[in-house]
Amino acid sequence: xxxxxxxxxxxxxxxxxxxxxxxxxxxxxxxxxxxxxxxxxxxxxxxxxxxxxxxxxxxxxxxxxxxxxxxxxxxxxxxxxxxxxxxxxxxxxxxxxxxxxxxxxxxxxxxxxx
Amino acid sequence: xxxxxxxxxxxxxxxxxxxxxxxxxxxxxxxxxxxxxxxxxxxxxxxxxxxxxxxxxxxxxxxxxxxxxxxxxxxxxxxxxxxxxxxxxxxxxxxxxxxxxxxxxxxxxxxxxxxx
Numbered sequence: 001x002x003x004x005x006x007x008x009x010x011x012x013x014x015x016x017x018x019x020x021x022x023x024x025x026x027x028x029x030x031x032x033x034x035x036x037x038x039x040x041x042x043x044x045x046x047x048x049x050x051x052x053x054x055x056x057x058x059x060x061x062x063x064x065x066x067x068x069x070x071x072x073x074x075x076x077x078x079x080x081x082x083x084x085x086x087x088x089x090x091x092x093x094x095x096x097x098x099x100x101x102x103x104x105x106x107x108x109x110x111x112x113x114x
Numbered sequence: 115x116x117x118x119x120x121x122x123x124x125x126x127x128x129x130x131x132x133x134x135x136x137x138x139x140x141x142x143x144x145x146x147x148x149x150x151x152x153x154x155x156x157x158x159x160x161x162x163x164x165x166x167x168x169x170x171x172x173x174x175x176x177x178x179x180x181x182x183x184x185x186x187x188x189x190x191x192x193x194x195x196x197x198x199x200x201x202x203x204x205x206x207x208x209x210x211x212x213x214x215x216x217x218x219x220x221x222x223x224x225x226x227x228x229x230x
Binding site for chain 2: 106
């Protein structure tokens with residue numbers, strides 16, 4: 001069965017510092033992978049997705065993620081965090097034969113200090 | 115990106131009453147819409163998938179008679195929580211996508227339901 005693990009429930013970083021949010025998945029084949037961000041009062045916004053090709057994916061707002069098959073990971077990174085990045089971040093997995101069914105991780109809440 | 119709205123953003127109702135939540139795609143035609151439920155500090159759980167003009171497909175464990183879904187047009191899907199009870203209190207989120215399975219799902223802002 002598919003599953004997604006986000007080991008970090010809460011992360012605090014200083015503005016300007018680098019960021020890495022971890023995501024590990026369990027799936028029998030290469031899945032579709034997504035990162036979403038959820039701000040209070042806002043819907044989930046897609047940051048980036050990986051379907052195939054280059055394993056380093058660039059997204060919006062300066063985020064990138066790297067698919068590592070050997071580690072079953074899809075970690076999200078940003079070189080310099082801005083205060084506006086404070087939000088909840090969700091990693092999700094979609095099966096290749098049924099991408100409609102997104103399996104979400106439990107989320108990581110990012111807090112940014114000035 | 116595309117915009118999906120939900121109405122109401124929050125609702126409080128008495129136990130035993132029914133509540134309808136609307137999900138609208140404002141600037142694109144949503145062939146497929148999804149309804150999720152999110153518990154505090156937990157991930158989103160897919161409840162059902164609805165295709166325009168068809169009956170919804172419910173995930174295992176979701177009561178279809180309890181959570182009625184109607185996807186009457188390419189821009190509107192509704193979720194009706196029938197005979198709501200306190201355990202139905204939750205955050206309900208819809209998403210919508212276009213015709214292709216690989217199209218991005220665009221999410222609504224969610225509806226917080228509190229049943230007293």
